[in-house]
Amino acid sequence: MAERKVVLGRAIDAAHHLLDPVPPWDDVLSTARDLVGADSGTLIVFDNQRRLLNLTAVGFTESCSRDYNGYFYSHDVLERDSRSAPAGTWLDTGQMYSNRQLQRTEFHADFMRKHRMAQIFVLVVESSPLLRAAIGFQRSSVDPNAVARLTNGDADRYFRKLRELLALRHQQLLGGLLAVETAFSALDEAICLVMVDATVVRTSAHTQPFFSDDVGFLIRRGVLSHRDPAINARFASALRGCSEDGRSRRVVIPAGWGRTTIADIGVATKFFGLVPNAVFFVRLRRRSAFASPDADELQAVFSITPAEARVLAGLAAGHSVTEIAALRRSSEQTVRKQVSSLMRKMECHRQSELVKLALMV
Secondary structure, rough: OHHHHHHHHHHHHHHHHHHHHHHHHHHHHHHHHHHHHEEEEEEEEOOOOOOOEEEEOOOOOOHHHHHHOOEEEEEEEHHOOOOOOOOOOOOEEHHHHOHHHHHHOOHHHHHHOOOOOOOOEEEEEEEEOEEEEEEEEEEEEOOOHHHHOOOOHHHHHHHHHHHHHHHHHHHHHHHHHHHHHHHHHHOOOOOEEEEEOOOEEEEEOOOHHOOOOOEEEEEOOEEEEOOOHHHHHHHHHHHHHHHOOOOOEEEEEEOOOOOEEEEEEOOOOOOOOOOOEEEEEEEEEEEEEEOOOOOHHHHHHHHHOHHHHHHHHHHHHHOOOHHHHHHHHHOHHHHHHHHHHHHHOOOOOOHHHHHHHHOOO
């Protein structure tokens, strides 16, 4: 009894870390496996196209993980027969199929038997239009009372707590997403959440201006794409690259003469711990060649005086020294002295070099 309490305590402690930015799924699965008395444990996530997004496993050999990832995920009988099951449902091969039914399946004959699995039981933890996820356990011998044990007593309390923590994580992340969307909307920018094939998970309220004819983005059949095939190919390539190495990408899209839309792409790991490197932020923002640099920003970047910063902003906006003097109600001689000071401080030899540096900010 004392040992059982220790195992339960470890499992609950690990489950509380589901609220971490990147949940330690190996610890969660290994402690849950010990609690239920299984040989291995898994977290498996599929998208709505039945593609495997994530397999996290403890107790699997490399060969077992490779076989499942490479082929047998598409023949998983529990995945196939649980597509309409709501979150909180337990599924057990020992209850769902007779020995004869299970043994006739390719999944059992070529995967379960090869890797010494006599029984698999899973708890559905996510069932949404976009994602389906389950925590599963595998045994080398059949326990006919496995699900009955897990839906009573300490195990039942543990799995209820695990689902509560996952729901709390979802609520916290939704609140974080709303804060991010509000912040970027205030800057006249938009956020989309997409999967690696550009399937849209969520869009912020400010995305509509980016779906104009000038920008060319559109959502068709739930997929974010661009009207121009070449730009769409670059966007798709950036998503794939981000998925492969986790590094952010940037796609620059023409949006009329002198104007562009910038699509910054990054992994949304913090927001979707169930599917690392499978959901991505796409930040959409505008950039115009006609926008004047901000004088305060120029002052901070180049360590110049406020007056020099205003002169530099004027040069970057295309004004001549005479025009800047008139606009500032100052003498040309004063402005020329400020330009000379700028060239010295910024180590430039021509005004065009000053303008180039200013436009980089």
